[in-house]
Amino acid sequence: MNDRPETPLLDRVATPEDLRKLDRGELRQLADELRAETISAVSSTGGHLGAGLGVVELTVALHYVFDTPDDRLIWDVGHQAYPHKIITGRRDRIRTLRQGGGLSGFTKRSESEYDPFGAAHSSTSISAALGFAVANKLSGAPGKAIAVIGDGAMSAGMAYEAMNNAAQAGNRLIVILNDNDMSIAPPVGGLSHYLARLVSSNKYLSVRHLAQRFARKLPEPLHKAARKAEEYARTMVTGGTLFEELGFYYVGPVDGHDVERLVDILENVRDAEVGPMLVHVVTKKGKGYAPAEAAADKYHGVVKFDVVTGKQDKGPGGGPPAYQNVFGETLAKLAESDPKICAVTAAMPSGTGVDKFAAAHPDRAFDVGIAEQHAVTFAAGLAAQGMRPFVAIYSTFLQRAYDQVVHDVAIQNLPVRFAMDRAGLVGADGATHAGSFDLAYLCTLPNFTVMAAADEAELAHMVKTMEEHDSGPIAVRYPRGNGVGVPLPETPEVLEIGKGRVVREGRQVAILSLGTRLAEALKAADRLDAQGLSTTVADLRFAKPLDEELIRRLLATHEVAVTIEEAAIGGFGAHVLTLASDAGLIDAGLKLRTMRLPDTFQDQDKPEKQYAEAGLDADGIVETVLKALRHNSAGVVEGARA
Incomplete structure (x- = not known):
């Protein structure tokens, strides 16, 4: 177990109010201690590391300058907010991160007043902050709203949609652009520090604002010339033209690891009397921890690790392959003989296995950034032109592109292939990342x-x-x-569309499984057989189209039938019920139960505990069957006429 660091100054800071009592000269030491505490905590829990280490100084400066929680600090995604949690009253629970009953790995409104807006998906912060800022403006409240958004999240169109409307917030909105990866900034040195401080000062802003007002009164040709000259002089060193065109006063680039200079600039920004402002802060992912600095990708999200060596505890090697790797490697192999196959992902190449495909076929792999809507319509264009695009995307992130799935793919009946990773419950990432709804929202779509x-x-x-x-x-x-350990086929086969398979024959109970609950269904069948209840287990394979012939046979020949899926209501079970109703089986006294995820957002925990809580394990299946049999023997049939 890693020893906890000595943190004498941090020990005095329970809340930002305590932080604001420190001398400015103490902030460097506080940041160092906060970074050490973050490393220590994540080493014992696992979680997101690199992003949080990169914003330690920024976190300290923001809470030092702004009057949080009255000033609303909104972290985009929230995976960089561990240091924020430590200094906002949650240090005593920081080693419960991402565990059952513990702190969320993201910001969460129910967790603290210092988390004004929950997050886990990308690019929502500016829209939310704009809402807070305008609400304060309308109500006359004094608070400001500060959105901290990473450069990667700026690849999503939603960020620009929000910025395009930001003028309505006036000087109550501040956006911090945390540039830690894309290298969009020029080198940061003494001159850049000086210029950033200068262009954020009231004197400069007042003169600039006055000049802009004066220029608007000039005849149009002179107005345009004056504006171009001012833009050229300013953006020659700041690069802020794009943000200025969207209505922001641009400040930067700023060294995000110089905490005292950050405080200087943020104080100027806080006190400015102009419109919305954007502060461009340059940081380094993994800052202050050598292994994370050297391999930012490997230390973005980590399991438990040794602080001294940086070695992550990934458990014993070997075992079944991860599903994402099976997908990526299978697709890469198929693409060797099929030049039409392309792979598209939205900023998650390693998380989806597209990195495996890209290594073999770089010209046909496309990472479009955090832009799921674009990914889907881009793939639709590829399909319309005769390619075979695979969109590899987390189930929860595909929700962001549902309109494109309907309008650009389904209505036009284009052969876009969707590989939906992280379907079902996802353990430590909790409700925001659970792939609970894809069956409900895709199975309703024609084609x-x-x-x-x-x-x-x-x-x-x-x-x-x-x-x-x-x-x-x-x-x-x-x-x-990971998979369950079955051998992978040397040559994958084409399955007949809409046809399931019976993996175990019985006579009294039928379990109709869709997805990876099949292993639990087989365990349940063993237990039911031991109680004298002969049990059939079928893997339906297809939620749409259903294998109507197989389903009708199982429902007609078994005393009780149970459907099971790791998805929300409205999916596979609902469609089986609809089939039974349309076929008149309900009127015949159908003995059918549907098992699915509960109508709630489940908090993070170990996946096996989550599924047990949802009743989607062998114990839950057995209990559902026995309860159905008891009801049936009493002349009561749930969901049907007795």
């Missing part, structure tokens, strides 16, 4: 084919099936984590 892989071999077959499916959009869902 769509929707599959769910029961194991890694099934996923390989389904990737091959998607390749060959040129008659319309098709999707496959699969979970986070």
Whole structure:
């Protein structure tokens, strides 16, 4: 276990109010101690590391300058907010991060008054901050709203949509652009520091504002010439033309690791009497921890690790492959003989396995940044021109592009292939990242084919099936984590569309499984058989189209039937119920139960605990079957006429 660092100054800071009592000269030491405490905490819990280390000085400066929580500090995504949590009254719980009953790995309104807006998905901060700022303006409240957004999140159109409306907030809105990766800034040195401080000062801003007002009164040609001259002189050193065109006063670039200079500039920005402002802060991911600085990608999100060596505790090697790697490697192999295959991802190449494809076929791999809407319509264009695009995306992130799925893909019946990673519950990332809703929102769409892989071999077959499916959009869902250990096929097969399989034959109970709950269904069948209840287990494979022939047979020949899926209500079970209703089986006294995720957002925990809580494990299946049998013996049939 890693020893905790000595933090005498940080020990005096329980809240930002305590922080603001420190002398400015003490802030450097405080930042160093806060960084050490963050490293120590994450080493024992796992979680996001590099992003938080990069904003330690910025976190200290923001809370020192602004009157939080009355001034609303909104972190985009929130994975960089661990230092923020430590100095906002949550240090005593920081080693419960991402654990059941512990602190969220992201910002969360119910957790603290210092988290005014919950986040975990990208690029929402400026819109939310604009809402807070305008609300304060309308109500006459004095508070400001500060959005901290990373350069990667600026690749999403939503950020610019918000900035385009920012003038309505006046000087109550401040955006901090945390530039830690894209290298869009010129080198930061003494001159840049001086200029940033100068252009954020009241004297400069007042003169600039006065000059702009004067220029507007000039005849149009002179007005344009004056404006161009001012822009050229200023952006020659600041690069802020784009943000100025969107209505922001641009300040920067600023060294994000010089805490005292940050305080100087933020105080100027806080007191400015002009419109919304954008402060361009240059930081380094993993700052202050050598292993994270050397490999920012590997230390973006980490498991438990040794602070001294940086070695992560990834457990024993070997074992089944991760589903994302099965997808990426299968697709890369298929693309060797199919030049039409392309892979598209939205800023998650390693998380989706597209990095495996990109290594083999770099010209056909496209990372479009945090721009899921664009990814889907881009893929639709590829498909319309005869390519076979695979959009690899987390289920929860595909929600951001639902209109494009409907309008640009489904209505036009374009053969876009969707590989939906992280379907179902996701453990430590909690409700914001759970892939709970894809079956409900895709199975209602005409033209769509929707599959769910029961194991890694099934996923390989389904990737091959998607390749060959040129008659319309098709999707496959699969979970986070590793497979179950079945052998992978050397040559994946094309599955017959809409056909399931029976993996175990019985007579009394039928379990209709979709997805990776199949292993729990088989465990439940063993227990039911031990109680004298002969049990059939079927892997339906397809949520749409349903295998109507198989479903009708199972419902007609078994005393009780149960559907199970790791998705919200409205998906597979709902469609089976609709089939039964349309076929008149309800009127015949159908004995059917549907098992799905509960109608709630489940907090983070270990996945097995989450599924047990949801009742989607072997115990839950057995209990559902036995309860149905008891009800049936009493003449009561849930969801049907007795």
